[in-house]
Amino acid sequence: MKRRTFLKLAGMGSLSFAAGCSDPQKSIYSLVEAPDDMVVGNATWYASTCRECPAGCGILAKNREGRVIKLEGNPLHPINIGTICMRGQAALQALYNPDRIRTPLLKQGGAWRPISFKAAQRLIMSKTGEAAQKGRNRVRMVTDTPGDSIYQLMNGALGRWNSGRAVVFEPFAYESLRKANEDVFSVDRLISYRMEDADVLVAFGADFLETWLSPVEYARKFKEMHAFRNGDKGVFMAVGPYMSLTGANADAWLPCRPGGETAIVLGLIGEALQNGRGTGVRDFVRDIIQRAAEPYSRARVMEVSGLSPSQYDSLKERLFSARRPLVLGTGTGDTGGNSFQTNMAVNLLNAVLDPKLAQFDFESRQRVEMASRRSEILALFAELTEGAADVLMIHNVDPVFQLPPGSGARAAMERDALFVVSFSNFMDDTSRLADLIFPTRMPLESWDEYEGKKGFVSMLQPAIGQLTDAPQIGDVLLNTAFTEDKPAGSYKSYLMARLIQAGLIQDERTWLEALRTGGVTSGSGDSATKWFIPYTVSDAFHSVADPVTQELVFIGMPSIRFFDGRGANRPWLVEIPDPITKVAWQTPLLVHPETVSAKGLEQGDVVKIQSKQGSIEAPVYESETVTPGVLAMSIGQGHGTYGRYAENQGINPVSLFPPDAEPRFGGPRFFIHPVSMHRTGHRTDLAHTDGSRIQHGRKIALSTSLENAQSGQRDPGGGLTMWDFPITLPLPEGYDRKRDFYPVIEYENYRWSMVVDLDRCIGCGACSAGCYAENNLGVVGEKQVLNGREMSWLRVERYHDPEQMEKITFLPMMCQHCDNAPCEAVCPVYAPHHSAEGLNNQIYNRCIGTRFCGQNCPYKVRRFNWFTWQWPKPMHLQLNPDVTVRSKGVMEKCSFCIQRIKAARNAAKNENRQIRDGEIVPACVQTCPTTALVFGNLMDPNSRVRRLVEDARAYQVMGYLNTKPAVIYLKKVVHEI
């Protein structure tokens, strides 16, 4: 081809390309009938209940044009009062999950064949009918924690099938805590704690900020006692072999040997009794307690637990000087062999320190208390393996993944004679072994009721039309178990009838009112406690196991991101890094640096851990948050099959655990020893999002002692160095001719700003998840996180104290909306634009992708779109229509939720007034369980932010650069322990 011909063709090609590039014509679809409560372009909110864990927080689902785009906490709900955690935010990604099963699947000859819902129901009818005729108990059902109405219906249906009650399986079922409550207070129950009233809180493993009982509720209550307020703050100390996120928020984490907690608590009891405490306890009971505590002298406690004397003394001193002490026991699983004894001893210690048990709420009980013990679950699967039933129904649980290998779940399911129906929306490890997968409606599409905590029956209503044709589980049961004498025509009418019968609602009007507000108050639970059954007390401590002194112990940690593993297919949860390790997508093995060097390992080395059960291979993460010899790993990832985001992603530590239940309390062990650890020779790059673990002496996440906070000591100002640069507000008053090159920026009426109280931040990452949901942030995947291309507009930074690496400070970092923004000055096309109200606007269509701004931003909050990120169908239905979806080649960053600012401005203009303080609530501020974030107008002298920036603790991250950030941080207040 001649050069000339080539140019001609190339010219023609590009011309025709350009001509063909105009947008194709789009359609705009009309509704057939307009719903009464829908105004196109405005959101409709439906109150419902979060079912991502058994806590049962109240939620409000934001519906735009028929699809749910955001979940927020219901402010009227007594459990969570308006906030939710990151798992709650990600409930949408279960609903819109691209791997959701849409029609029933029947296994035939090893392959899945889609069948209709009607055919599937007929199949269930015939299978259960046959089984019912064969004899008693031939149909079994395993479910997650159900609401009372559906539970009764399940049992009614099983009764029709000539079978017993449904078995409630929760991998986190708190067996040891229940047993300890039964033995000490004679209530086999899970009670609530008035944590907010305590002045000294001690936890021996309870991870109440992550998974324990009701994490959002306890995060709020924790900060009610632990935030710096009126010149004081409570004390929280955590004891345990590893530091969970809860432990990271303690004033002191006291590392002990796995299983050494019991000795510490018994030692404390002994000393308390010696100090004359426990006078309110009956004499003969005190004698028994004293006898139990006798062997645990101070020296023995040190020897057994591995706690240092100074730590033990400070724990004792703080606890004994408390006016309203509260001691919490272990986390959900046993991490050292003594979880039951520890919980038992903790109950006794509470009684000795405060015989009135003022911080115990025996009436507000957690619904998860109805879960069967692990031993009962194992017995069920053992029976099934032996052929005790013909039909097994599994609802919303994944026992094959959640139980260790050898526990019988797999064996039972693989038995040919057992017809397994999995009411699951996903092809998880259990469904894969089922004979029939019957997808049912998800909680956000369903009518139901759930009482997560006694005292308030929370309603569920469909917040969206149906994405699939799947019926609700209640309707399936009504259609398959009952023929002529159905208790109700549909599950909804069954539900209403039951609520009327229970006196919770009276008629249609009160029903609607309950739906509108999110639920109705119900009677409290029985509070009958008989105090102390002495023989069990003396009995319990005969068998305190020696703490693990073996070289290596492997421990599984319940995860704030995945709970028991059900969250692993929600991309936000996988993409948002673990709060402690800051590793996303992968499951690293946490090993203490001493152990790492003793074994000649390095971070990133893939090691093989071998237990009696089997082996796993995982990359090493060096961390001071575990004691030497402890190998700790988060539970939740490593699914064999659970959709594209979970499959072969991470590792499942449960596969190493012993399959049997602990005989004393019938609960699972989340630890195993001995284990061996060997280097495999491979290395893995860890997909971590932090640049460094420490601050390198920079002014980033600051803390101050309680004494300094009380005296209101301010940082020195008046200089130009890092430590004496004055706080410079992003207002005209912050202009200084000597320092500033650019002219003063004047504001009229508004200058938006945020205050972040580091003393309240627990590092949970709910803000980050809220931001992903609100602002259409792309999920980039493991490979791109490794390339440093994650898109989070708001990240929670985690900094260790280089002097004491186990001390951690969390810092939410988002665009600082500087008044003197380094990004604005370097853009060749003025894409970052300083708004009239101080916001740093990123104009997407102006951006040409030089990335100069990201380079010049000292806070590293700007994110570049290296690709056009994908939302696999139907995930795109979740996108917020008020926020532009950015495409490849464009820079983006936090906008302070400009769409919410605009909405508030619009409302204010309609009413011809100024925007009120607190009217604008960005997504991160809205969801923060501990109200660490406050947003408002700095120009208003009475706004909350304006008053908070006057706080002596206020500072600006790297303020000495004279960027004049509009995000003002308040220093964390630490007890010197």
Added chain:
Amino acid sequence: MENMTPQTSPESWVAQNRGPILLTLLTVVLTVLFLYTFYVYPGSSMGPEQPIPFSHRLHAGHKAVQCLFCHPYVGESNNPGIPPVEKCLYCHNHIIAKHPWILKEHEYFNTETPTPWKKVWYLPEHVLFNHQRHIRKEIACQECHGKVEAQDRLKGERFKMGFCIECHRKKNANLDCWLACHS
């Protein structure tokens, strides 16, 4: 030097340049034809053909139905909304009820099918236009949408930023990027 150009008769010039002349004429004819079909041919100023030949001229012009009757959310939301199928039938159950196009409308209703209207008014996707604000400021629909009541099939427009800015400047309205339009 003398003029060396050979003298040629006009006939021979035409004969010699037959090809280029034909080509020029052809171009002229094609251009005229193109301009005629694009600008003069009946219907060329109309918008795309819609699934149901709804006439804005008839409804908004001749019958003087208020814009807000069919686009009711314009005063309370960013989006004006397009009428649901049932709304058309409020009237058309009585007016020309047996007309074939109305029967098609019934079919949409009976089969619960949303009507796939062709979109004609385009804004870039990174722009969030607030109808409510403009209606509250008593900006007439026609100021942006033109004489809708005079057109059968709306042609619509792809709005450009200059169009917005010009008016915002004139009316002293918000010119801030994010606070005004982008987000």
